[in-house]
Structures are given as structure tokens and as C-alpha cells.
Amino acid sequence: MIETLTVTVLALAITVGLRLFVAEAFYVPSESMYGTLTKDDRILAEKISYLHRDVERGDIVVFADPGNWLNEQQPEPGPLRKVGEFVGILPRSGTGHLVKRVIGIGGDRVICCDLKGRITVNGIPLDEESYLAEGAKPSTQRFDVRLPPKTLWLMGDNRSASADSRSHLGGPGGGFVPVDDVVGRACCVIWPSDRMTKLRPPETFENPGLKK
Template sequence: MSLLLEMTTVTVLALVITVVLRLFVAEAFYVPSESMYDTLTTNDRILAEKVSYLHRDVDRGDIIVFKDPGHWLNEEQKEPGTLRRVGEFVGILPRSGEGHLVKRVIGVAGDKVVCCDKAGRITVNGIPLDEREYLLKDAKPSTTTFSVVVPPGSLWVMGDNRAESADSRAHMGGPGGGFVPVDNVVGRACCVIWPSDRMTMLRPPETFKKPGLKK
């Protein structure tokens, strides 16, 4: 009985620690689509860390995991089974992506984001972005024109695979105007953890460090 009690206590403590880590430190997710290709691809397992946003705001260039701000996910997604749900909750299995999206932050509150300048580049506060570091080769930054000012508490997000991403641009005419509430952000995608041949750290591109970009 003593051994059984000890094993039960250790198991419960381990599960509690795992759940706490998942809720407040980091959480694993499946990538649900090709909208971030080829930075991320379908069924990549990514780690969304939550610690950095405890001491800083979401910034331009971050790849974020966020809750669907309102019917962005059009395709039906398979409902996970009970065992799958339990595994996801305690953190031993990555979340399936259900109800969550992964995009790159292009503009934060107060930014004016425009597509496009005469050279076909997206500009943020009048500064053109050099997106060749993460866009597909020869891909246009956007075939949709727009000029928006990001409202307080919101973000403007876009997928790296612009031709296949139903991001902020696709929802400008809907509720919220295509903006994502900061409160919907679950965490910052910091690395690909599986499959092994795609393991890599995810860092903000250099273009978002340009002088004058921040207002």
C-alpha cells in the first residue's frame, strides 16, 4: 500500500506540474495548414512559449499561435477523441490546432500597414519590408491591396505562404476588420520540435529590426 500510495502521489504531482507548465510556460501544437509554408508546414509540431509575453508585448515578426478571432477556420476539423483530449490537456500530446491559427505578426497597435509601394513591398509606418527571408521564392507579398491602421489591443497578421493564407487580408470585411485581439494570443512559436529533420528555432526576421519601423 505504501508503494502504491507513493507511486500515485508522484504520478499526480507529475501531471499537475505538466498542466501548470502547459498553461503558463509552453505548449505544443500541430500546424494545421500550409499557410505558413515553407517556414512551417502541415503537421509540424511547434512549441508555443508563453513566458516572453509576461515581460514584453507581442512584436512585429513574431510567429504567434492564437485563438480563432471569429470564423477564420472555415474547414471542418475532426473532433478529437476522449483519450486524445486528455493527452492534449495534460501536455503529453501536442494540441491538434483545433480552434487555433498560426500566423506572422506584421503590424501592432498604432501601425499603418499598406500594400503595396511602387516596388510591390508591404510597408509598415512607411518603411518597406524585405520579406525575402521568409516568403516563398518569387512570391508576391500580397495580391490584395489594403491600407489599415491597427487599433489598440490588436494585431495585423499574415501567413508566409501569402497565396494560400486566409489571414487578416481575407477578413477585412468581417467582424473585427481582420484584426486579431492581443488577448487571443496563446503564445509565440519559438521552435519546430518535430519531425526531427525540421527541428529549428524560429526567430524574427531582420527586416523587422529596421530603424524607424517603430513609431
């Protein structure tokens, strides 16, 4: 009996440790990333890479909701659900967490839009066709922002249905999300099985001109 209890406790401790420091599963809470992700996709947010590198442009990140961005919150999970999420045997629900793509990092100047309707980062236009939702424009809302240090400019791939940094320019934080609010980098879709895929940063963010 004692041996079984010890093994169970150790297994739970390892599982919780993995969730806290290695990777964690989440539900996608909305259609704001449609084209790349869809609502209720189960994604894995890995945390290891951010131990040795900073958050980068193009990353898809899971982050703590900085100010009730997700107005249509999912119902608060029940006690059993909360336990399952805490120990890591169930994906974390969308309550309190969002999923967006990193467009700009601290110090960047992000503008919408140039004469061809493209978003520019530090004067370099982004080619977003590979990940934007079909038919979506980079943005119909104009903006010109300079990001404070240690903040992110986050946007959904489904631009017309994403209440992202653009929608909170006049709110607390000015639409800028602190890097410390990032929980992890979405590295893959793990469920449903027909949507399982690895998530990679688009090539446009590899342009050396983006670096300041």
C-alpha cells in the same frame, strides 16, 4: 500505492502547469505558413517571454481562431486525445488555433503595396524575401489599415494560400486580432526531426524606423 498515486498526481500537475504557463506544443493546421512551417509540423509555443514584453512585429504566434478563419477545420479530437492535449503529453491539434506572422501591432499603419510591390509598416517597406514562400508576392490584395490599440495584423508566409487578416477585412473585427487571443510565440519546430529548427524574427522587423 498512495505514494505512487501522489507522485503521479504531482507529475500531472507539474505537466499541466508547464503547458498553461511556460510552453505548449501545437500542430500546424494548414499550409499558410509554408516556406517557414508546413502542415502537421509540431511547434513549441513558449509563453514566458510575453510575461515581460509585448507581442512584436515578426513574431510567429499561435492564437485562438477569432472567427472561424480556418474553414477547413480538423475533426474534433476524441476524449482520450483531449486528455492527452490537456495534460501536455500530446501537441494541441489545429482545431480552434491558428499560426501566423505578426506584421503590424496596435497603432501601426500597414499598406499594400508601395511602387515596388512591398508591404509597408508606418511608411517603412518590409524586405520579406527571407521568409515568404518561394515565388510568393507580398500580397495581390491591396489594403490600407490603421490598427486599433491592442490588436495585431497577421499574415501567413505562404501569402497566396493564407486566409489571414486580409481575408477578413469586411468581417467581424475587420481582420484585426486582439492581442489577448495570442496563446504563445512559436519558438521552434520540434518534430519531425529533420525539420527541427529555432524560429527567429527576420531582420527587416529590427528596422528602428518601424517604431512609432
